[in-house]
Amino acid sequence: MSSNPSVLERKLIGILNAFEGEVDGVRGSAVADREGLPVVSGFREPFDLTAMTGMSTLAVESAQKVFDYIGLRGLRTIVFEGEDAKVLIYDLGGGQASFITVVRPDANMGLVKFRMALAARRLEEELGFTRPTGPHVEEIFIMTQTGLLLSHASLSPVLSKDRDVFAGMLMMVQAFVKDSFGGKGGTLDEMEMANLSLRLVRGRWCVLAIVATARVSEDYIAHAKEALEEFEDRNLASLNPWNGDVDSLQGTKGLLEEMLSRRPG
Numbered sequence: 001m002s003s004n005p006s007v008l009e010r011k012l013i014g015i016l017n018a019f020e021g022e023v024d025g026v027r028g029s030a031v032a033d034r035e036g037l038p039v040v041s042g043f044r045e046p047f048d049l050t051a052m053t054g055m056s057t058l059a060v061e062s063a064q065k066v067f068d069y070i071g072l073r074g075l076r077t078i079v080f081e082g083e084d085a086k087v088l089i090y091d092l093g094g095g096q097a098s099f100i101t102v103v104r105p106d107a108n109m110g111l112v113k114f115r116m117a118l119a120a121r122r123l124e125e126e127l128g129f130t131r132p133t134g135p136h137v138e139e140i141f142i143m144t145q146t147g148l149l150l151s152h153a154s155l156s157p158v159l160s161k162d163r164d165v166f167a168g169m170l171m172m173v174q175a176f177v178k179d180s181f182g183g184k185g186g187t188l189d190e191m192e193m194a195n196l197s198l199r200l201v202r203g204r205w206c207v208l209a210i211v212a213t214a215r216v217s218e219d220y221i222a223h224a225k226e227a228l229e230e231f232e233d234r235n236l237a238s239l240n241p242w243n244g245d246v247d248s249l250q251g252t253k254g255l256l257e258e259m260l261s262r263r264p265g
Contacts, residue, residue: 032057
């Protein structure tokens, strides 16, 4: 790494910094090339970075040999667990580089792996290992206007408590915007969250929260509005007024899965 980072290095560091800020318990992360040499690093602790990236690359090579020997394919993540920390190594570009992170033992591993996979996709695109394919919808939330989570669909598993916290956070942001502008600022329907883009689609009684890797198209949003309107019409008796019974809602799973699988670009 040079003292004057290139545009690519700055982009890679930005992805690492965003990843580290998304999950509690991350102590640092780095990218190493196929030879085990550090490309960029987000570590602030006094680790021997070259030794860490070199040993991590050897670990990936050894793990791949084990997979090959027993006839398995698709090695992506290696996890080392210790008393003081856990080390995760994510393969980039089929062995062309490695994404390494160190987390505290109590870190939410499901969330770490999920966010790591999202960051890895962006790293691979920036490094030229994969071609950018436009935005991908990663998660869909459907909530009441007050922020009560009704249902959720995701490409990767996230703990239930994280879903509820996310839904509540969205409504807190909305309340902040409303209070800050004295009710004259309208509502906040789009925001950037580190490596992700959030778009809110509002119905009469419900809100769809769409989390994607980049800004989704207006055609996608228009379809989401139509789908949400149909869902609300179908569940009018339960939503107006809200009866508090999530199980009484019909078509929730179909709505979320349709929007999750639909091309957003």
